[in-house]
Amino acid sequence: ARTGIPEVIYTPGKTKEQVRQIAERMYKSGIDILATRASEEVFMHVREVVPEVTFNKMARTIVFHHHSNREETKDYIAIVAAGTSDLPVAEEAAETARFLGNKVERIYDVGVAGIHRLFSKIEGIREARVIIVVAGMEGALPSVVGGLVNKPVIAVPTSVGYGANLGGITALLAMLNSCAAGISVVNIDNGFGAACQASLINQLK
Amino acid sequence: ARTGIPEVIYTPGKTKEQVRQIAERMYKSGIDILATRASEEVFMHVREVVPEVTFNKMARTIVFHHHSNREETKDYIAIVAAGTSDLPVAEEAAETARFLGNKVERIYDVGVAGIHRLFSKIEGIREARVIIVVAGMEGALPSVVGGLVNKPVIAVPTSVGYGANLGGITALLAMLNSCAAGISVVNIDNGFGAACQASLINQLK
Amino acid sequence: ARTGIPEVIYTPGKTKEQVRQIAERMYKSGIDILATRASEEVFMHVREVVPEVTFNKMARTIVFHHHSNREETKDYIAIVAAGTSDLPVAEEAAETARFLGNKVERIYDVGVAGIHRLFSKIEGIREARVIIVVAGMEGALPSVVGGLVNKPVIAVPTSVGYGANLGGITALLAMLNSCAAGISVVNIDNGFGAACQASLINQLK
Amino acid sequence: ARTGIPEVIYTPGKTKEQVRQIAERMYKSGIDILATRASEEVFMHVREVVPEVTFNKMARTIVFHHHSNREETKDYIAIVAAGTSDLPVAEEAAETARFLGNKVERIYDVGVAGIHRLFSKIEGIREARVIIVVAGMEGALPSVVGGLVNKPVIAVPTSVGYGANLGGITALLAMLNSCAAGISVVNIDNGFGAACQASLINQLK
Amino acid sequence: ARTGIPEVIYTPGKTKEQVRQIAERMYKSGIDILATRASEEVFMHVREVVPEVTFNKMARTIVFHHHSNREETKDYIAIVAAGTSDLPVAEEAAETARFLGNKVERIYDVGVAGIHRLFSKIEGIREARVIIVVAGMEGALPSVVGGLVNKPVIAVPTSVGYGANLGGITALLAMLNSCAAGISVVNIDNGFGAACQASLINQLK
Amino acid sequence: ARTGIPEVIYTPGKTKEQVRQIAERMYKSGIDILATRASEEVFMHVREVVPEVTFNKMARTIVFHHHSNREETKDYIAIVAAGTSDLPVAEEAAETARFLGNKVERIYDVGVAGIHRLFSKIEGIREARVIIVVAGMEGALPSVVGGLVNKPVIAVPTSVGYGANLGGITALLAMLNSCAAGISVVNIDNGFGAACQASLINQLK
């Protein structure tokens, strides 16, 4: 595509009828389907017109590929996350990255307050071509990871937390001020956007 | 290096004596020197101990390489900016990227309010391996560029503007909300950080 | 009217009985009716007392004119918008402008991330007497449009987006900092207010 | 011009040498000159190359026209302001509007806390084709004016005040929430921007 | 009382059982009852134990006095408000002021955008001993009133509005920056607090 | 006066020549003079034309009365403050209150962190007719005072503090949320405004 990223359905603000209709049109035109932030109800609606469609409940993604034997990149994108609460965003990134043709490695449960778990998995992170780090609350994980690897790190703040976390603004600001070099940041909860950029990077020749 | 980014001197908050001393130590240890946010006065101080050092007044960078015939990447990083006021940040990015061994193309004077100038230079942007877009005020340039290319775009908001630009927060927020996919963002005025990530991307095998 | 803008019903914070009662009074006094931010339920209530009233679901407006053959201005107000999610605000502007006696041209689906679509419709925008540009997320569209036309542009930020869009504050701030001259801004989601000012401008002798 | 607004020199962030050089180039190319936010020192510098140039100290503007007998619009732009402290912004608007070929009427010293003064001058405001209202502190003046006229009102918040005025953000927010219809707003202290839009409106055929 | 203000029940965050129990205890102890921010449901609950209790739906207040022939002050507190949406806050102030033994005059429907209505009622405002001004949106009304009277004005910002009104913060900030002298401000929607201070003032010997 | 408050000179944003000129005009017209936020330099300038003028260095006020034997109110305004750093604001209030004809009692050095000092002076506070409480940092003093007296309390937040005090916004917000009834608030550092309202209250018949 012109922009390297095909059309994707962002479901919030669309009725379930609208989503089904768009999905049906894409299906009939031979276009692969990815819908994000989807509820199970929307999925059920889409399944009526695209029977083979799949739903990842945690990622809140609806996916359909016309060809099941798609090629995948050799290099992989690592998706690093800490707490359970951040997993919906991490999974949105993982599903989007795979939809865009990338091999993906999930490296979860590696928070800064229990840093030995991060160390036990650091090799898998270092060998990725590009790394997405998802974190809420104080948003410190990208700084720690960034200091341990020589690959580009894309940081995704999440809205997980309460009070002075300000709906994710705290994690966002923290990541923008990371003392580790080589980190850039996307919008709060934007697993999709992080995966788009990671995919463009991972597929550079 | 472990992190892919060598040591760099960030001059604010350091006295000119401290900067000269760090530069001298690096010089004697055979380490190449980059100092950012440097005044001409600091440069003069460093020159006393590192005679061949150079100064880019607009970028506010002090640079010294032990070997003049360093290799440069084949692919280049495009650095895109609009108004004259954003050039110090763009130049900080350019100097940092070159210091890290990258070929750099500067594509300046291409703002959103005179979009024909951007179109006349779009090919040079499209052929880059990775693109840094620097913009102040409403921070709209990365969205327009992102929609025209299929390469990763790193957006750098600048503090250029007044009133409701809130010292660059407006441009930062705008870039984080870009409707173009494949864009990530660094801190306000952080040309250095954008170049670090662009370099890691540009030098991926 | 003294202010050039007749009485209009803003429905939020009013019960459906209150809205019906106000509508009935206006109907009986021979005053034309516009109610904004109206639900279908409120519309149903008003219809009981004003049978010929119409409802625009997307605009959330209830409209009634005593004379069906009202005159319309020769010059038109262009209403420019990008994503589907911004259409309720664009339609509120369109319905209000028409209610105030203006010819209106809707120019939708022209976002900054796919700028060729904007170019294909630029003539219709240029020929308007005054232009309303509706945009959410990074709020960049008014800057691009403003740089292509020599007509006054009224920018309407929308609350469409999430995370760092801060309920529309990001788009609002971006528009206030536009680098294109000749742009002014109204409150977030205030399609009504933009149409009021556009109507005063369009009807200047 | 393509955008209806010719090139103007915004002096902040430019050295006095740079401003003189731009002014000289414009002078030699037969282009009229307006420089905003200019200090007396910059003016002195420009005068060396453009002898007939004039300086408005309060407006902080430098102006030069190649033809002294320029035509002026028949209709005028009213510029309304309250306290002495807001006059630099009001004057920037006035000078810019006149530079763009408009007849201008200044209506000063008409604050909301002494509303009888506003009433004594209301006719001159009502007869304008378009009205610029400049106000700092609580930013209430545009609402009062807007309720008394049927012409488009462009509100300019100023940074005048202290403490909870937040550098003009308070006046800006107040104006965006005006309960009077037909008002739009520009950036804090942006007399220039208000005049650009007022000029486009005033010169509509 | 030590503080001049007797015990009052603030109902939010209390269950209806808790409110009834507190009301019952006060009733049996011969203490007069005022409960604010009360729903009709809570009122019904209280009525079971305090049969003569009354409910002001708009004010959301529950009131009971042991002696019906209470004395009232000779001087009155004027309560000034504009739009219908601000009336719940104005009525909370009115009911609280009366509960504290003050004569109250309500002067409603006097907004800044239709200033002739304010002028037609200005005498009743001027003759009060102390004035409470309630306003949402741009919060301009206290400035206009303050400039017309020589009595203390207590300004109450309301949360009425949307977008850049920030839940009433805009009106609050505007009122704190009033250019009229003699104005002080209470928390957003705090009709109760304004009435407490107005009562202390009105009952000064 | 119409508003109960005579004209006062607010010196910031005025040149020393302008202040002298205004003072001279008032002097010759038989009007008493109060100038606030004045530097010693401005005072020296004014003294050239109004020889008997006095300067309160801490209050930063310039004062002149045509009649030395002015009458003073019987009841007094108490001005309560804690730290030395808040005294300039407290003194601005004191000087303004006296200028407006009020008897004033200063009760300083009574912070919340050493509450016994407040208790030792509480009688002098209780006997005032109206109380101005000046406080920076956490702005807690008005709540404590308000709970101990049955007189109106006007709270003045100061900009004293650093970091999370946000230039006085923290003290302002705290005071607006006081759990003591009968408190209202003026702008940050606005000793003048507090004194204006206190004077209107103190002089109520």
Add this chain to the structure above:
Amino acid sequence: ARTGIPEVIYTPGKTKEQVRQIAERMYKSGIDILATRASEEVFMHVREVVPEVTFNKMARTIVFHHHSNREETKDYIAIVAAGTSDLPVAEEAAETARFLGNKVERIYDVGVAGIHRLFSKIEGIREARVIIVVAGMEGALPSVVGGLVNKPVIAVPTSVGYGANLGGITALLAMLNSCAAGISVVNIDNGFGAACQASLINQLK
């Protein structure tokens, strides 16, 4: 434990099935259970697998200990709070502190606006080893307590209040700016976190 704080279940964002499952695993592994921010419904679910589990409705905590005769510290943690609305946070702190093996003294109903109640209980506060002070609205209580004791004070701001309390940000900022020395602060409503630190302090040898 490595960090001095055992595993605790934070229930928000977990389904009741997930909480039950975690509780069951802990129960079977001989680990004591604390779940915070729990609803009664979640409690009922956990009780199906851990029959002896208890629920503190106000604290919203679920607790189970394998050994009923656990030892408690000799020194106690004082938990100080004012209004009823702050009690859920105070109780969360109390339950957590007890779960971690500490003796706890609750000292409630001691707000700054009725300071005599605080004084009547000050001895019980002074004799604690460490003090947790919970407060909403203006957050002044920790300053007053801190000035009366020589023990470490941990301040917990609550989200209790409305309007300018900004969901607890006001109390948080006030506490961070306390003029009393020896105070530190945790996140809004974070009774759990305050108790963790208090426990580490109370159990220091």
Add this chain to the structure above:
Amino acid sequence: ARTGIPEVIYTPGKTKEQVRQIAERMYKSGIDILATRASEEVFMHVREVVPEVTFNKMARTIVFHHHSNREETKDYIAIVAAGTSDLPVAEEAAETARFLGNKVERIYDVGVAGIHRLFSKIEGIREARVIIVVAGMEGALPSVVGGLVNKPVIAVPTSVGYGANLGGITALLAMLNSCAAGISVVNIDNGFGAACQASLINQLK
């Protein structure tokens, strides 16, 4: 002392004469002297009256003890910091802690982006009785330290950084949202306050 913390001179906002005078009074009364945020100039002034006084340039502290052989605690307070720019705040904490009679261990140059340095020094941190962690930028260090120790951690955000670090607000917010339990936070740059609380904790019997 009543509060466990003796009187200390906070120099900002005081003239050098005032500081000298306070120091002289303390000296003559046999009170030990600590002045914070002091310039070398102020130190020189104090030295005229207290000859043996010492100055720590980095800490910006002036210290004098009447008895040179003061006792020190057995247990120590660890002061942990990363970048050079944070050292003034760390040193303010260190000097204050020592002034209050505590043994202090400085553990510097241990940032999150080079975490091996932190690990090499972790034993010295673990053996402290209480730990102060000073960090600017993203404020992540307290979370990492807190996860590695079982002692109370007091986090001090610094104003070091630029752009989206918002003068230290970002580090402050991050620390308040730490995912490690047992952490509390003081105001931005408040090394003094952290040391006060650490001293109270370290000296608990």
